[in-house]
Amino acid sequence: MTDEILIVGGGFAGFWAAMAARRVVGDQVRVTMASREPVLQMRPRLYEAKPETLGADLLPLLDAAGVKFVQGEATGLDLARQTVVLASGANLPYARLVVATGSSMHRPPVPGAVAAYSIDSQRDAIASDRRLGEIARGIARPTVAVVGAGFTGIELALEMRDRIATHGGEAESLRIVLVDRAVTVGSELGAGPRTEIETALAAAGVECCLGVTIIALAANRVTFAAGPALDADAVVLATGMVASGFVRHVPGERDALGRIIVDRSLRAPAAPEVFVTGDAAAANTGDGHRALQSCQHALQLGRFAGENAARDLLGLPTVPYAQPRYVTCLDLGRSGAVLTQGWERTISKTGAEAKVLKRRINTVVIYPPTNVPGATLLALSSTDPAEQRLPG
Ligand SMILES: Cc1cc2nc3c(=O)[nH]c(=O)nc-3n(C[C@H](O)[C@H](O)[C@H](O)COP(=O)(O)OP(=O)(O)OC[C@H]3O[C@@H](n4cnc5c(N)ncnc54)[C@H](O)[C@@H]3O)c2cc1C
Structure with missing residues (x-):
């Protein structure tokens, strides 16, 4: 043991879980993080230009906080022996485990879907960006199809003209087609911000192809159940996320996104030493809602999971996860942004004013702090939102 x-x-x-666990246990217990790489991929920014710059080095922060890092792909979980197995064959023991393996894009189950581009990971976004560079440099009057008119697809479609311009292309002749089986854009965002979104798409000259059934995909073609196929110079998927692979090793009930349905302390009910968090967890936010697969929720879910894993190990009572405030800030490209409040998504800011906030979220709020002493870093991992304000 x-x-x-x-x-x-x-x-x-995972990052904030490690910080919170370390804060609670002090020097009494080892805290280890295992992940594919010691880099925090800034997934919410992957619709932006220069995706190769959108990662944050975690090693200095983990070092400052006294968290050991092990690089590797976790491939197995032995609940009886309390070990996680890595692809290298190494076994990592645990007394309490926090599963924070996130999500990955759900590719539509149609032929050719694997060939289409995406912006799900930094690597995918870099490959998409490389194609946009080729298009910008070599194709007159190109077409880019974005499949999926949800949060990510809208942001990407509205950024596309400037992405082509960044590569030196003639942005105004670009044809952008946003495709979805839903009959409205941003259907998961509800009616609140819809008019703002539709106005921004129209102003940006984005064609919407809605209420369609896709039967095949390729890197350069979308084929529909009815009507002519859409030929494009790039097809980029933004088709939603599901819990990524490792979580399948955790026993217990799942939701439709493959997330483990956790209790209020974020524990997996069928595996008492295992806590599940971030995009891998289906958690009650404390006000009757289910946490979303969002960075905003993952930042807080991580803190609670780390805190509770540590408290549980020390025999202290756990604290129920709560997410008292929920906002949505959607980038609308040249039309600015739209900020909504609450689960009803009531608009509170639009245009340039909301864009200032979106830039702050994307460049400051979601980043781990740098150049702060270890003690400050650990203090920021508190589950009390009042204590999480970044310095400055
Ligand atoms: C293009 C895009 C735009 C988005 N925009 C927004 C937005 O505007 N606002 C918002 O709130 N959210 C947004 N999101 C969602 C947000 O990025 C996720 O909800 C968030 O990243 C979830 O954090 P996480 O820590 O749970 O998982 P992840 O960020 O997915 O991190 C999981 C980590 O686990 C590692 N990992 C996974 N499996 C293994 C394994 N088997 N072994 C070892 N390591 C493993 C991964 O490499 C990664 O480091 C967006 C996502 C995308 C893709």
């Missing part, structure tokens, strides 16, 4: 707290996954939830 070890006294180690092990966090698998170094995304937003």
Whole structure:
């Protein structure tokens, strides 16, 4: 038996889980994070230009906080022996485990979907960007199809003209087609921001192809159940996310996104030493809603999972996860942004005013702090939102 707290996954939830666990246990217990790489991929920014710059080095922060990092792909979980197995064959023991392995894009189950571009990971976004560069340099009057008119697809479609311009292309002749089976754009965002979104899409000259059934995909073609196929110079998917692979090793009930339905302390009910967090967890936000697969929720879910794994190990009572405030800030490209409040998504800011906030979220709020002492870093991992304000 070890006294180690092990966090698998170094995304937003995993990083803050490690910090919170370390804060609670002090020097009494080892805290280890295992992940594919010691880099926090800034997934919410991957619709932007220069995706190769959108990662944050976690090693200096983990070092400052006294968290050990192990690089590797977690491929197995032995609940009886309390170990996580890595692809290298290494076994990582745990007394409490936090599963923070996040999500990955759900590719439509149609032929050719694997060939289409996406912006799900930094690597995918870099490959998409490389194609946009080729298009900008070599194709007159190009067409880009974005499949999926949800949050990510809208942001990407509205950024596309400037993405082509960044590569030196003639942006105004670009044809952008936003495709979805839903009959409205941003259907998961509800009616609140819809008019703002539709106005921005019209102003940006984005064609909407809605209420369609896709039967095949390729890197350069979308084929529909009815009507002519759409030929494009790039097809980029933004078709929603599901919990990523490792979480399948955790026993218990799941929701439709493959997330483990956790209890209020974020524990997996069928595996009492295992806590699940971020995009891998279906958690009650404390006000009757289910946490979304969002960075905003993952940042807080991570803090609670780390805190509770540590408290549980020390025999302290756990604290129920709560997400008291919920906002949505959607980038609308040249039309600015739209900020909504609450689960009803009531608009509170639009245009340039909301864009200032979106830039701050994308460049400051979601980043781990740098150049702060270890103690400050740990203080920021508190589950009390009042204590999480960034310096400055
Ligand atoms: C293009 C895009 C735009 C988005 N825009 C927004 C937005 O505007 N606002 C918002 O709130 N959210 C947004 N999101 C969602 C947000 O990025 C996710 O909800 C968030 O990243 C979830 O954090 P996480 O830590 O749970 O998981 P992730 O960020 O997915 O991190 C999981 C980590 O675990 C690692 N990992 C996974 N499996 C293994 C394994 N088997 N072994 C070892 N390591 C593993 C991964 O490499 C990664 O480091 C967007 C997502 C995308 C893709």
